Amino acid sequence: MSRKVGIPGALLYYYYFPLWQAFFQALGAEVAVSGPSTKSVLNRGVELAVEDACLPVKLALGHVAELAGKVDYLFLPRLVSVASREYICPKFLGFPDMVRQTVPDLPPIIDVNVNLYRRQNKLYTAFRAAGKIFSAGEARIFLAYRRGLAALGKYWKLMGEGFSPEEAINLLNRSSPRCPQPSNAARTIPEDGPAAASDKAPRPEREKPVVAVIGHPYNIYDPYISMNLLKKLRQAGVRTATAEQLPETVVRREAAYLPKRLFWTLNQRMTGAAFYFLRSGRVQGLLQVTSFGCGPDSMTGELIARRAAGHGDMPFLNLVLDEHSGEAGVLTRLEAFLDMVRQKQEGGRPG
Ligand code: SF4
Numbered sequence: 150m151s152r153k154v155g156i157p158g159a160l161l162y163y164y165y166f167p168l169w170q171a172f173f174q175a176l177g178a179e180v181a182v183s184g185p186s187t188k189s190v191l192n193r194g195v196e197l198a199v200e201d202a203c204l205p206v207k208l209a210l211g212h213v214a215e216l217a218g219k220v221d222y223l224f225l226p227r228l229v230s231v232a233s234r235e236y237i238c239p240k241f242l243g244f245p246d247m248v249r250q251t252v253p254d255l256p257p258i259i260d261v262n263v264n265l266y267r268r269q270n271k272l273y274t275a276f277r278a279a280g281k282i283f284s285a286g287e288a289r290i291f292l293a294y295r296r297g298l299a300a301l302g303k304y305w306k307l308m309g310e311g312f313s314p315e316e317a318i319n320l321l322n323r324s325s326p327r328c329p330q331p332s333n334a335a336r337t338i339p340e341d342g343p344a345a346a347s348d349k350a351p352r353p354e355r356e357k358p359v360v361a362v363i364g365h366p367y368n369i370y371d372p373y374i375s376m377n378l379l380k381k382l383r384q385a386g387v388r389t390a391t392a393e394q395l396p397e398t399v400v401r402r403e404a405a406y407l408p409k410r411l412f413w414t415l416n417q418r419m420t421g422a423a424f425y426f427l428r429s430g431r432v433q434g435l436l437q438v439t440s441f442g443c444g445p446d447s448m449t450g451e452l453i454a455r456r457a458a459g460h461g462d463m464p465f466l467n468l469v470l471d472e473h474s475g476e477a478g479v480l481t482r483l484e485a486f487l488d489m490v491r492q493k494q495e496g497g498r499p500g
Contacts, residue, residue, distance in 0.1 A: 152283070153179045154259070155220030157212035159186070160205060160241065161228065163314045163366035167321055169224060171300035172276060175293035176283040181220050183212040186373035190215060195472055197251040203442040204471050205367045206240050208374060210251060218254045222282070225258050226275065230266035235414045238445055307331075308393040313379070314370050332383060358494040359388045361426035363419050363453060364438030365446075366393065368470060375438065376476050378468075378483075382436075385487055390432060392422030399425055407452070416449040423453040427460050434464035434490035441471035464489035 154173045156162060162182070170180045184190075186208055194211030202210075216223060225248060228241040245260035259282065261275040273294055280290030300321060307317035311331030360382055362369055369375050369391065382389050392400060400421030404411055411417040426432045435457050439446040450467060457465040466486040468479060 151177055151179045152221040153181050153219075155181050155183070155216035155223045155256070157209055157216060157223075157225075158183045159209035159212040159371070160244070160367050163370050165301065166314075166318060167304040168297040168301035170297075172280070172293050172297035173224070173283070175296045176280055176289065178283055181216065183215045186212070186371050188373075191373070191472060199247070199251075201442060202247075203240065203440045204374065205365065205440055206244070206247070207472065208367075208371070209244065210248065213248050214252050217252055217256065220256055222256055223248075223258045224279070225260050226279075227260045227262045229262065229264035230414075231263065232265060232414045233268075234266060235412050235417065236266065237414050238443075305393075309396065311394055314366065314393075332379070357386055357388050358433040358490050359390055359431060360434040360436055360490060361390045361423065361432040362436050362438065363392060363423045363426075365415060365419070365440065365443075368438050368440060374470060376474070376479055378436075378438070378479075381480075381483065382487075385483075387487065387490065390426060392418050395422055395425060403428070411449065413445045413449075416445045420449045420452055424456060427456055427463060433493045434466070434486065436486065437465070437467045439467060439469050441469050462493060464493055 156166065156169055158166075166182070173180050190211035191208050192211070193214050194207040194209065197210045197214060198207040213223065213225070225245045227245050228237055230236050245258055248258065249255065259279050261278045263272065263275045265271050273291075276294045276297070277287075277290055280293060284290055284293075304314075304317050304321060307320060308314065312320065313332055316332060362379065362382070364375075367374075369378060372380070379389050400418050402421070403424040404417045404421030406424060407420070411420060423435060423437070426435060435453075437450060437453055437457075439450045454465065454467060457463050464486055466482060468482070
């Protein structure tokens with residue numbers, strides 16, 4: 150009987166799940182993902198978490214608690230660095246320990262060390278260690294790893310085309326028919342800026358304003374935590390652009406305009422994307438989503454806000470999420486922001 154590996158649908162699930170899934174499945178394991186985020190999942194995480202944990206970590210603890218007792222292993226890689234000469238937030242490094250200290254009834258945790266700070270090929274070292282649990286065959290583990298990388302490459306290609314992580318994962322797993330069009334805007338951001346607006350007929354897709362949504366993937370793509378932000382924007386007649394739609398080279402080039410290199414990979418991506426969208430003239434507003442209690446966000450959030458302020462009439466909204474965020478308050482702020490976006494689209498100066 151195949152052994153079941155549990156993967157919480159939180160944190161860097163949004164960046165790496167296809168790699169992890171394809172790897173374990175190629176080794177004959179069954180992969181189980183926790184269900185969608187809900188109020189009870191978050192409440193459970195809040196009960197378990199230490200006081201100063203950020204919202205995404207609290208939510209992730211709730212997802213782990215949901216899987217514990219239902220799987221044979223939990224895959225919680227200890228992420229130290231995912232890019233050369235960079236680190237990611239220390240919360241990822243300590244997450245497996247935090248889980249051990251707080252979540253009851255845990256199965257064995259696969260917490261292989263991922264540290265690419267000095268050498269990219271260290272990634273295989275981590276997967277080799279995880280693979281040994283399921284197979285003694287060196288070649289089989291290596292092939293599983295290659296299959297994982299291939300799945301990851303396809304996943305990022307789909308996100309570059311504008312598919313959301315959920316859509317891209319569904320497409321890779323063939324569990325839903327191919328979406329006729331991605332829900333995000335990358336493929337439809339016009340090269341020469343949006344065309345003039347018309348009051349008379351419903352707007353063609355390419356004439357709708359575009360809002361850049363900048364934030365950690367586990368915040369903006371989780372419908373519960375973000376209060377369905379991306380969907381609300383689309384329902385309001387706005388196209389969305391996110392960092393995940395941009396090539397790595399573009400976000401790194403833009404972030405390099407800062408006098409000092411940012412050494413947090415995720416925040417570098419967010420900052421580079423925000424700078425690109427602001428400079429490109431292809432967006433009519435910038436919406437930044439940050440987590441309450443996030444150290445890296447408090448610094449890069451300020452950098453992005455200052456850069457947006459330097460673009461004079463660019464509508465800008467910073468939404469700070471925490472477990473007490475109320476939907477009514479967010480909606481009110483969003484509506485005021487969208488009024489400014491539409492005004493900018495019509496050619497007037499936002500008030
Ligand atoms: S980067 Fe911020 S939001 Fe993400 S895990 Fe670290 S502290 Fe939490």
